Amino acid sequence: MTIIAVFNQKGGVGKTTTTANLAAAMARNGLNPLAIDLDPQAHLTSMSGVKLPATKTAVGFFQNHTPLSDLVVQLPNQVNLIPSHMELARIDMMLGNNRRDLRVLKKAMAEEMLSSSDTPVLIDCCPMLGVLSLSALIAADVVLVPVTAEYLAMNGAQQLDQTLNGLTAQGLYRPRKVFINRYQRGHTTSEKVLHELTRRYGRDFCRTRVFESQSVLEGVGNNQDVFSYAPDSEGAEDFGFLLDELIETGFIKVNL
Template sequence: MTVIAVFNQKGGVGKTTATANLAAAMARNGFDPLVIDLDPQAHLTAMSGLHPEARRTIYGFFQAQTPLSELVHRLPNGVNLIPSHMELARVDMLLTQNRRDLRRLKKAMAEEMLTDSGTPILIDCCPMLGVLSLSALIAADAVLVPVTAEYLAMNGAHQLDQTLSGLTSQGLYRPRRTFLNRYQRGHPTSEKVAAELTRRYGRDFCRTRVFESQSVLEGIGHNQDVFSYAPDSEGAEDFSYLLDELIETGFIKIAK
């Protein structure tokens, strides 16, 4: 299965919401996904209704070498989550960007055979390019980039181009797919951003648009993914289509 880092160097692009709903779509299709909340803001953890102690989160892995498999929480929607905690912010200060520290997450995932289990893994990254985000990019097989239909988010995606180019120069090429989030059909800015992303990324830009959706926003307020909150909504349909496209194009590899 594929390990995907969900990342954009611009905050507020719906990265966490996209991670939660894409994982929920996977669970509904029987894929038993694992999600790692690697953002010290812990929004994905809070959205899931969890409030664990720091030692029972991904912080425990970095601070006390707690095995990843001991930190997994099974959610009611079938998603397996390794939660986050605000204490995780210390990791960027305590660890360095040397090769050993940056590969710690990838090494642990391999040693615990998480990457060979047939389970898709999503890593929700923080927007800052520090130890945590670099660790996720190194651990990942591919990078999924949500871009809201506004210019600053598009600039964040362009900054990520430079980051991924730097990894490629070190022999760490990571395929990337960009998709448009919170799209509004017919809105001038939405259409301009969509046209520019199509021009810039071509086949690496998803055909699927995730529309601005009240059901997605309301689901967050109820600590639910859109499939649990409004399974027949346009928001649920959009994330189902996005998952289908990522599988059909081979971006997400499905174990036979």
């Protein structure tokens, strides 16, 4: 399966809702996904209704070398989650920006056979380009970039281009897919951003548009993914289509 880092250096673009809803779409298709919350803000963990002491979260992995498999929590929607905690921010500052620390997550995933298993892994990254985000990008096979239909979000995508180019220069090429999030049909800004993303990213830009959706927002407020909250909604349909496209284009590899 594929390890996917969901990342953009612009905050508020929907990284957490993308991770939660893509993982839910995978679970509905019998893919047994694992979501890892590597954002110290722990929004994915909070959205999932999980409350655990720091040592039972990703903090335990980085601080106490707790095996990743010992930190997994199964959610009601059949998504497996390694939760986060605000103490992860201290870990990010304590870890060194050296090759050994940056590769500890990749090494652990290989040793626990997560990187070669039938389990797709989604890593919800924080927007700050620190040790945690770099660790996720190094551990990942591919990078999925949500870009909201606004100009500032495109700037974040441009910054990510520079980061990925830097990794490539170090022999760490990571394929990427960019998709437009919170798109509003007929809205002038949405249409301009859509045109620019299509021009800039070409084949790396997803055909699927994830529309602005009240059901997605309400699901978050109820600690639910959109498939659990409103399975027949346009929001659920959009994330289902997004998963289909990522699989059909080979961006996400599945064992059928």
